[in-house]
Amino acid sequence: MPQAAPPDTGPDTGQPREVIARATGLVKSFKGAAAPALAGVSMTVEAGTITGLVGPDGAGKTTLIRLLAGLLRPDQGEVAILGQRPAMMLDQLGYMPQRFGLYEDLTVRENLDLYAELRALPREEHEETFARLLEFTDLARFQDRLAGNLSGGMKQKLGLACTLVRTPRLMLLDEPGVGVDPISRRELWAMVQHLTAQGIGILWSTAYLDEAEKCDRVYLLNEGSLLFEGPPGDLTGRAEERVIQVSGFEPRRRRFLTRTLDRPDIMDGTIQGRSVRLLLRDGCDVPTAESFAAGDGTQVAPGVPRFEDGFIEILGGGPRGTSALAENYRTIPRDERPAIEAKGLTRNFGAFTAARDMDFAIPQGQIYGLLGPNGAGKSTTFKMLCGLLTPSEGYGAVAGNDLRRSAAEARASLGYMAQKFSLYGELSVAQNLDFFAGAYNLGRADARRAKEAMIEIFDLGDKLDMNSGALPLGFKQRLALACAVMHQPPVLFLDEPTSGVDPVTRRMFWTHINGLVEKGVTVLVTTHFMDEAEYCDDVSLIYRGEQIATGTPDALKAQAGAITGAADPTMEDAFIALIEASDLDRETNGNLAA
Amino acid sequence: MQRLKASIVKEIWSMLRDPKARIVLVVPPLLQLFIFTFATTLDVKNVDVAVLDRSGGTHAAELVQRIAGSPNFRNIVYLRSSQDLRHAIDNQKVIAALVIEEGFDRALDKGRPGRVGLVLDGRRSNAAQIVAGYVSGITAQMDVEAIPQMEGGPQVTHWFNPSLDFIWFTLPALIVIIVAIAGLAITSQTVARERELGTFDQLLVSPLRVHEILIGKMVPPFLVGFGNGTLFLVVAQLVFGVPFTGSYLLFFISLATYLMALIGVGLFVSSLAMTQQQSFLGSFVATTPLMLLSGYASPIANMPEWLQTVTYINPARYFLIIVQGLFLKGMPAADVLQQLWPLMIIALVTLTAAAWLFRSRME
Numbered sequence: 001m002p003q004a005a006p007p008d009t010g011p012d013t014g015q016p017r018e019v020i021a022r023a024t025g026l027v028k029s030f031k032g033a034a035a036p037a038l039a040g041v042s043m044t045v046e047a048g049t050i051t052g053l054v055g056p057d058g059a060g061k062t063t064l065i066r067l068l069a070g071l072l073r074p075d076q077g078e079v080a081i082l083g084q085r086p087a088m089m090l091d092q093l094g095y096m097p098q099r100f101g102l103y104e105d106l107t108v109r110e111n112l113d114l115y116a117e118l119r120a121l122p123r124e125e126h127e128e129t130f131a132r133l134l135e136f137t138d139l140a141r142f143q144d145r146l147a148g149n150l151s152g153g154m155k156q157k158l159g160l161a162c163t164l165v166r167t168p169r170l171m172l173l174d175e176p177g178v179g180v181d182p183i184s185r186r187e188l189w190a191m192v193q194h195l196t197a198q199g200i201g202i203l204w205s206t207a208y209l210d211e212a213e214k215c216d217r218v219y220l221l222n223e224g225s226l227l228f229e230g231p232p233g234d235l236t237g238r239a240e241e242r243v244i245q246v247s248g249f250e251p252r253r254r255r256f257l258t259r260t261l262d263r264p265d266i267m268d269g270t271i272q273g274r275s276v277r278l279l280l281r282d283g284c285d286v287p288t289a290e291s292f293a294a295g296d297g298t299q300v301a302p303g304v305p306r307f308e309d310g311f312i313e314i315l316g317g318g319p320r321g322t323s324a325l326a327e328n329y330r331t332i333p334r335d336e337r338p339a340i341e342a343k344g345l346t347r348n349f350g351a352f353t354a355a356r357d358m359d360f361a362i363p364q365g366q367i368y369g370l371l372g373p374n375g376a377g378k379s380t381t382f383k384m385l386c387g388l389l390t391p392s393e394g395y396g397a398v399a400g401n402d403l404r405r406s407a408a409e410a411r412a413s414l415g416y417m418a419q420k421f422s423l424y425g426e427l428s429v430a431q432n433l434d435f436f437a438g439a440y441n442l443g444r445a446d447a448r449r450a451k452e453a454m455i456e457i458f459d460l461g462d463k464l465d466m467n468s469g470a471l472p473l474g475f476k477q478r479l480a481l482a483c484a485v486m487h488q489p490p491v492l493f494l495d496e497p498t499s500g501v502d503p504v505t506r507r508m509f510w511t512h513i514n515g516l517v518e519k520g521v522t523v524l525v526t527t528h529f530m531d532e533a534e535y536c537d538d539v540s541l542i543y544r545g546e547q548i549a550t551g552t553p554d555a556l557k558a559q560a561g562a563i564t565g566a567a568d569p570t571m572e573d574a575f576i577a578l579i580e581a582s583d584l585d586r587e588t589n590g591n592l593a594a
Numbered sequence: 595m596q597r598l599k600a601s602i603v604k605e606i607w608s609m610l611r612d613p614k615a616r617i618v619l620v621v622p623p624l625l626q627l628f629i630f631t632f633a634t635t636l637d638v639k640n641v642d643v644a645v646l647d648r649s650g651g652t653h654a655a656e657l658v659q660r661i662a663g664s665p666n667f668r669n670i671v672y673l674r675s676s677q678d679l680r681h682a683i684d685n686q687k688v689i690a691a692l693v694i695e696e697g698f699d700r701a702l703d704k705g706r707p708g709r710v711g712l713v714l715d716g717r718r719s720n721a722a723q724i725v726a727g728y729v730s731g732i733t734a735q736m737d738v739e740a741i742p743q744m745e746g747g748p749q750v751t752h753w754f755n756p757s758l759d760f761i762w763f764t765l766p767a768l769i770v771i772i773v774a775i776a777g778l779a780i781t782s783q784t785v786a787r788e789r790e791l792g793t794f795d796q797l798l799v800s801p802l803r804v805h806e807i808l809i810g811k812m813v814p815p816f817l818v819g820f821g822n823g824t825l826f827l828v829v830a831q832l833v834f835g836v837p838f839t840g841s842y843l844l845f846f847i848s849l850a851t852y853l854m855a856l857i858g859v860g861l862f863v864s865s866l867a868m869t870q871q872q873s874f875l876g877s878f879v880a881t882t883p884l885m886l887l888s889g890y891a892s893p894i895a896n897m898p899e900w901l902q903t904v905t906y907i908n909p910a911r912y913f914l915i916i917v918q919g920l921f922l923k924g925m926p927a928a929d930v931l932q933q934l935w936p937l938m939i940i941a942l943v944t945l946t947a948a949a950w951l952f953r954s955r956m957e
Contacts, residue, residue: 383795386799387799389957390957408801411799412801416800418796421792423793424604424607427611428611431611434603438599438600439597439601439797439800440597441801467611493799
């Protein structure tokens with residue numbers, strides 16, 4: 001990227017800001033890895049700003065942060081914290097790794113005590129500091145609770161507080177938003193923003209592109225190389241006047257998107273409620289409504305570009321609309337019965353009810369989304385339906401097979417893709433495909449045909465003998481999908497299928513899913529990417545073990561709009577508004593009861 | 595059948611392709627072979643013995659000379675009194691003391707059987723027992739040579755192992771121990787590894803039935819155990835010259851049954867563990883008593899009564915008797931069967947328990 005050298009000035013003042021951390025030409029390789037984790041990366045973190053380190057999983061974010069913290073030695077290049085080697089500056093450095101080392105068997109207060117001792121905070125300052133931090137993180141009410149019993153968001157806040165017992169000059173935060181629901185994510189962001197006012201330089205790494213948009217300066221990493229550096233607006237600006245919103249078309253939105261993505265002037269597209277959001281190729285004119293040939297009601301309006309559009313544009317655009325996988329898939333015979341059904345599904349763990357009274361019926365050929373904060377019960381519900389957990393009460397069926405009585409038949413009719421990569425990492429790509437073909441009882445000829453098709457569609461030909469654990473993340477994703485659909489099941493269960501992957505791979509994934517759904521496949525998906533919820537026909541918002549809202553994404557947004565009064569809320573706004581309303585409801589009811 | 599085949603093939607590949615698993619497969623058995631054959635020899639060498647000679651005759655001197663000449667003993671300590679003797683044993687200066695009474699020479703001269711006393715250090719019971727064996731071997735020899743007409747003297751003959759070669763005892767026992775360690779280590783990893791790496795859920799949502807998963811998991815350790823057992827059977831005979839005098843068929847049937855019993859234990863440990871680390875510890879916890887209570891490390895008859903009862907549930911106990919019997923004394927089928935049926939019951943119990951635990955911990 002031909003970018004000008006970053007000036008040592010902040011974005012909002014004309015004054016030069018002090019550079020807290022500077023890395024030049026960092027190269028780092030790990031043994032056994034084909035490509036270097038970092039291939040010549042330079043960056044700076046300035047006082048009083050939030051610098052975003054953005055990129056998909058495996059891009060090299062953690063390696064870079066560990067180099068800055070002095071935990072790794074670079075193969076080439078240099079790191080300077082306030083002009084010194086990192087090891088000399090440990091007192092000035094606050095580092096919060098992805099899993100902060102909280103002692104789960106100690107209370108919130110004891111954890112703070114411990115870190116204050118470790119950081120040699122003078123005794124007489126303890127009380128004052130703790131009071132300030134507990135207030136800052138809003139954890140004062142929970143000081144006597146064991147850290148292990150805190151929610152994901154509260155754990156991150158406590159981790160942040162522990163890093164702050166002695167105010168550092170530089171804070172390195174490695175994906176503080178992972179495993180944290182959108183509400184806590186917003187709170188964390190607000191807290192960190194507050195710190196910049198004290199002149200602390202902050203490096204915030206994230207795979208969420210919407211967080212990148214809010215940073216003062218962004219470094220975009222992909223596969224160990226910097227794709228972009230500068231204010232996020234610069235990247236977003238590349239997509240200026242190239243984003244359009246098409247609505248009012250007649251065909252089903254998935255079919256419309258598929259068709260539209262095959263046009264040469266369209267670079268990328270996503271579904272957004274009843275409309276479709278498109279990114280035009282550079283230099284192409286805004287297409288007319290008629291050119292879509294999708295009925296008289298079709299309207300074309302300009303859209304607001306996002307950081308993600310810029311990322312996609314740097315990576316060269318999303319995939320075409322037609323999915324080879326779907327072309328090759330059998331057409332699932334129409335069936336009037338719901339493909340997935342849950343009636344009063346409940347699961348208790350001892351006295352704790354993880355999921356209560358889950359009720360939904362998913363018609364064939366639809367995508368159904370389960371949304372909710374971590375630990376809200378969406379995974380429990382999901383696991384009950386794919387037979388990994390036995391329901392305590394209630395009825396569940398997949399493709400007409402009762403989960404209790406014919407669990408094996410139910411399992412044979414579903415394809416499953418787990419949250420993390422969970423194929424056999426030590427087996428080769430070919431061996432994984434062979435195993436899943438056999439596990440789903442494909443005959444010899446069918447298995448061979450299915451395997452060849454998967455290799456062709458997902459472009460796995462030259463990777464057949466590689467250990468699947470050593471594949472790049474995008475290919476792992478493809479292989480996982482290939483293994484899940486080899487036996488052409490009528491129902492697909494996807495558990496956070498795209499978490500951590502780059503946006504182009506995500507698009508590719510959804511192109512296939514959309515194609516399969518057109519062939520009559522039914523999909524149950526959990527996701528924490530709110531824009532992915534837009535692909536769903538219906539979503540259910542799960543919170544504290546219950547369904548607090550169910551409906552189409554647009555209906556949920558409208559419901560949230562009615563609560564907050566905001567016009568045109570995003571899916572994330574809706575998520576937050578509905579959860580807050582549920583909390584409020586709970587409190588008032590609780591008060592009435594008391 | 596497709597499913598079962600897929601499950602078995604997958605398990606075999608997982609075992610062979612993971613470098614860590616390959617190490618577990620090859621290195622421990624090799625290490626154990628070396629350690630057990632050369633380091634933990636049960637031969638007693640380089641020990642000191644004391645002599646309290648109250649006779650002072652030529653026969654007594656001859657006996658002492660022979661003992662001094664034995665390669666097993668390092669020094670002979672000459673004692674003067676019973677106090678000296680007590681002192682020498684108490685302070686572990688010697689492991690055994692030979693007491694030759696006044697009438698020894700006279701008795702031999704008159705053609706009566708000579709008597710010598712042997713005081714042993716009971717704290718080192720195993721070694722002492724072996725030393726006693728050596729000494730009585732030497733005295734018997736001498737009696738036979740010097741006084742051929744003597745009857746009823748201390749006659750010790752070592753049946754089944756006439757040359758008292760330690761390897762003859764160790765190698766058959768090694769089959770029992772090494773097969774156990776390898777079998778347990780491999781089996782105990784399987785389920786725990788899938789749990790830790792996150793493939794367990796993927797496996798459970800597939801239409802594979804529980805028995806297909808379990809049989810798949812049993813095949814690799816069975817093959818490895820069978821391979822190890824066969825290898826040691828060959829090595830024992832060809833390299834170390836230990837004779838195999840029994841039936842090969844009975845050997846392999848017993849080996850298979852023994853392996854099934856072990857695999858049951860391994861699967862049980864593996865189903866219980868949440869991580870590979872836990873299962874490593876678990877297999878260690880299972881292996882140690884299995885070895886110690888097999889009769890290999892120390893004779894079962896030397897254990898306290900209650901512990902002897904415990905050894906009845908140890909599969910290694912039965913297999914050790916079978917293997918040593920088949921190697922050294924051509925154990926007949928009826929005797930093998932007597933040890934084989936308890937082994938079969940144990941296998942049935944451990945496998946059932948493992949399957950039950952696996953099922954109940956699927957969630």
